[in-house]
Amino acid sequence: MRLSNRNKASVYNFINTLLIMFVIGGIACFFLEEYRFNVLGRESYLFIIIPILLLTLFYLNGRQIFEYDSDGEALNFKNRNIIPFLDRPLHDEFPKYKLIKYEVVHILFVKRLYVTISSKNTGSTMLKYEVSYLTKKEITDLRFSLNKVVKTNNDKKEQRLKND
Incomplete structure (x- = not known):
């Protein structure tokens, strides 16, 4: 099975550009308010705070593009940001039989996928997406x-234990 939200990259780029324009516009409105109009007083800081808060939430939400491929004998995970220099992309590929368990965690507006795979050196390794x-x-x-x-891995493991 293949799963990808790569086709939504243009939407995420548009939202990113729009948020950056809001930050620039907010800074301009703040300076105009402070040095020209001086009507709002302390509320003029909201012109800067709200757009920066929205932009921060967009980036804290995590990498925007996620791709998953389970065709064949391997699992392939890719997770990257729309802005390449902002964060290093993740790319992991491993055989299906190494998958031990997984968990999808929801915390407020952030969702994370934790995948546990078997490893020769440490016993198991947790990958985060x-x-x-x-x-x-x-x-x-x-x-x-x-x-x-x-389920397939657990059935094979049970069958091996049963045969031994």
């Missing part, structure tokens, strides 16, 4: 696919 910008249907499809892989 930001899936805040996926729709409910996309998250449901992702859970369905990962559940299928985990």
